[in-house]
Amino acid sequence: MPKKRGEKDRYLQIIEAMGEGVLLISHKHRVALANSSAQVMLGLSESIKGKRLEDLFSGPELEEHVDIVFKEKKKQTFRIQGYHNAIGENAILRGKGREKHYEFCITPLDEKYSVAIFSDITMLERLEIVRQDFVSNVSHELKTPLTAIAGFAETLAEESLTEEEEKGFARIILKNATHMQRIIADLLLLTSLDRSEIAPTMEQTTDRKILQDVKAYTQFKAESKEIEVTYESLDATILCSESLVVQALINLVVNAISYSPARSSVSVKTRRKGEMLEFIVQDHGFGIAEEDIPRIFERFYRVDKARSREDGGTGLGLSIVRHIAIIHKGTIKAESQLGEGSVFTLSLPVS
Ligand SMILES: Nc1ncnc2c1ncn2[C@@H]1O[C@H](COP(=O)(O)OP(=O)(O)O)[C@@H](O)[C@H]1O
Numbered sequence: 001m002p003k004k005r006g007e008k009d010r011y012l013q014i015i016e017a018m019g020e021g022v023l024l025i026s027h028k029h030r031v032a033l034a035n036s037s038a039q040v041m042l043g044l045s046e047s048i049k050g051k052r053l054e055d056l057f058s059g060p061e062l063e064e065h066v067d068i069v070f071k072e073k074k075k076q077t078f079r080i081q082g083y084h085n086a087i088g089e090n091a092i093l094r095g096k097g098r099e100k101h102y103e104f105c106i107t108p109l110d111e112k113y114s115v116a117i118f119s120d121i122t123m124l125e126r127l128e129i130v131r132q133d134f135v136s137n138v139s140h141e142l143k144t145p146l147t148a149i150a151g152f153a154e155t156l157a158e159e160s161l162t163e164e165e166e167k168g169f170a171r172i173i174l175k176n177a178t179h180m181q182r183i184i185a186d187l188l189l190l191t192s193l194d195r196s197e198i199a200p201t202m203e204q205t206t207d208r209k210i211l212q213d214v215k216a217y218t219q220f221k222a223e224s225k226e227i228e229v230t231y232e233s234l235d236a237t238i239l240c241s242e243s244l245v246v247q248a249l250i251n252l253v254v255n256a257i258s259y260s261p262a263r264s265s266v267s268v269k270t271r272r273k274g275e276m277l278e279f280i281v282q283d284h285g286f287g288i289a290e291e292d293i294p295r296i297f298e299r300f301y302r303v304d305k306a307r308s309r310e311d312g313g314t315g316l317g318l319s320i321v322r323h324i325a326i327i328h329k330g331t332i333k334a335e336s337q338l339g340e341g342s343v344f345t346l347s348l349p350v351s
């Protein structure tokens with residue numbers, strides 16, 4: 001029985017208001033009706049009504065699924081990938097890098113039509129890849145020291161060694177275990193920073209207090225390389241999570257020391273810039289190539305893996321710094337010149 005006109009308009013309004021794309025698809029693979037979300041999701045400015053499916057999506061998968069729906073008269077849910085570039089002025093943009101992922105649910109209506117509801121899951125798919133990469137990175141990072149621990153422990157248990165050799169092996173085991181502890185501590189910190197709903201406790205402190213703490217924590221490392229680290233503060237007040245800011249600066253100072261030759265110098269300064277307080281860590285070390293600079297803040301990214309590991313680095317330090325900057329609505333910036341040195345600027349709002 002035909003619906004009353006008002007009621008039908010209401011249904012159309014509801015379909016139009018949906019966040020998912022809705023397509024009425026004919027058995028001849030044409031779009032008989034589409035809501036605005038469908039058009040937006042496909043990145044088209046012109047109406048898609050009347051278009052053929054093959055003009056909208058690359059690959060034959062969607063047509064194949066539609067055929068199955070009509071044949072089996074049964075609902076189908078599936079994911080497809082791809083973007084066709086045959087029509088629309090956005091065609092040039094739809095290169096490989098703009099590949100999209102969609103989740104479709106198609107339900108048969110009658111002999112001639114079926115209705116497809118779809119959403120853009122590109123972001124989800126990307127997150128999934130990031131997650132998989134992360135798990136694989138973590139496993140790899142833990143595997144290396146663990147293999148060393150197992151190997152040396154086995155030799156200790158089975159071979160007859162001199163006391164000197166035993167001590168040497170035990171030290172290697174300890175070094176690798178400490179490295180694993182560091183990785184795990186950094187991972188736990190990153191995870192807690194990731195849960196942005198847990199806002200850090202902000203407290204009133206001064207840059208002088210922060211730099212004093214940073215100095216205390218890094219002095220031993222600096223002395224072991226005979227690197228002189230100078231600290232200059234303004235005694236400015238700042239509202240921040242003191243422990244996190246100290247942690248971020250320790251990471252920057254430890255890097256400055258690690259990636260500099262012995263007996264060079266490092267300076268740590270603060271500078272007021274409008275409503276921001278800048279913490280500037282400068283070294284005269286090895287420097288970072290221009291193409292590596294955007295990548296050093298990624299988890300586990302290291303320019304020189306061997307050197308970083310040798311120094312006990314986890315590859316997570318700068319990623320932690322970036323998170324701490326973000327939590328404070330601040331920024332972190334790196335400038336560097338190969339062979340000359342680097343300057344890291346952590347900029348945080350004072351209140
Ligand atoms: N001050 C610096 N000078 C030169 N290279 C640096 C400096 N700070 C960081 N890097 C580079 O960035 C990489 C990532 O740093 P980080 O996240 O702290 O990890 P880690 O120090 O544990 O390797 C380092 O491995 C190093 O290659």
Ligand SMILES: [Mg+2]
Binds near residue numbers: 251255314315316
């Ligand atoms: Mg580091």
